[in-house]
Amino acid sequence: AQKVTQAQTEISVVEKEDVTLDCVYETRDTTYYLFWYKQPPSGELVFLIRRNSFDEQNEISGRYSWNFQKSTSSFNFTITASQVVDSAVYFCALHKETSGSRLTFGEGTQLTVNP
């Protein structure tokens, strides 16, 4: 069985602070993919990043960075110099190759960035 855990239900920071959203996953598959999505109040999920299980390189995209560590089954997401527009619910998700397009999502972390 697959499982994704986002232990932080809510995080509140002040603008310009750095913030890290945690994601821990469980799977017995050796080939899998991890995703992060952002859900603003409008409701649709916005794709942020996809990482496969064979690529443990960290990635940086502007103010966003991701730290993938297979040894601890974690795929954490850091926002540097947070902005009010970053306020949203963030979801980590897991996909295995044999499951079609099905994603297993974590519970989500509500990030609030205050001015």
Place this chain on the structure above:
Amino acid sequence: KAGVTQTPRYLIKTRGQQVTLSCSPISGHRSVSWYQQTPGQGLQFLFEYFSETQRNKGNFPGRFSGRQFSNSRSEMNVSTLELGDSALYLCASSLDLVPRNEQFFGPGTRLTVL
């Protein structure tokens, strides 16, 4: 390029009724997946359709069903509505299988069951 569209955006029904939700994928996309989002259960996979065939199904009762048409548009139906069916229903489309192909989500249909 138009995104994934879902209609209606909001819906209010009463227990026992049935409801049909519609999803139009991005042009050219053949895979459509449906998810239910509730505060208690989070985001849960309902089913996936590809080329008019159900390819994958989540753990939901038979009251939840879906279909896909030849133009890739998809509908999901919930019969004999229960209070617990109140949720945001999200549709996602992709060219083909995830994760080789990116999956795009629609804005969702918010269903309230009274």
